[in-house]
Amino acid sequence: MRLADVMDELADILTAIPSLSGRSYGWPRVDVTPPAAVVDYPPAIDFDATYRRGQDRLTFSVVVIVGQASDRAARDNLSTYVDGSGAESVKQVLESVTDPQAFDSLRVVSADIDDEPIGDIEYLTATFEVDVVGPGNNT
């Protein structure tokens, strides 16, 4: 798996979420206007899940910056992103991909909700842990 290809494809998949269309980025871009989704770098890559470089495994953080933490609308939007299903559900949308190109399979494992400062403003964020499995030899 090529890291950049996986990150770009995750961002592309997220553009299917109406409120994130055109607002999803395959790198940890900081100058975003909420709502927006950014795919952060995996902290580690697990090589050799199988013999002969057949499979590697990565865990990505997909961060959805929802809105100002003090804004009630941000809470409502957050609810749709962390919902287990629905057109705005990050889990459902990511896991609904049927023919991924840069990887074989993924699972959205969990979502952490937090306040993150961007500049001087506290933004409500949902960080999704995404388990990605794919070929280790770029074939």
Added chain:
Amino acid sequence: MALVHGRNNVILLDGDDLSAFSNSTDTSEEADSHNVTVFGNDAKVYQSGLTDSSYTIEGFYDNGSGGTAPSEVIEPLLGGDAVTFIRRPEGTGTGLPERSVSVIVTGYDESQPVDDMITFSVELQGSGDITRSTQA
């Protein structure tokens, strides 16, 4: 002389390469022992008998349909005729070791946990001698 990592292990079952789907191979080789103790011995005396071998391969399920996915290779062999199992513990290459034996497939299991990848496990019973060779 050096220690060798297992990541380059190559396993071929009935000519199909399962290496890229597999992450664990266990080999068990045994020999019968016959008690030939007689009067006058102070300790038990044994003599070796027939040898036996068995193998377990574990790995990840693959949804391929081109005839090379583990389930496509293994399930048709279950309960069937003996096939050749080749193991190259240090990988494929000139001068590297190879073990070849006829086996029958005696078990195939799949595990589908809700929070992880589907995995498979296959049990092989060796039939006959193990051929130990060096790859050309």
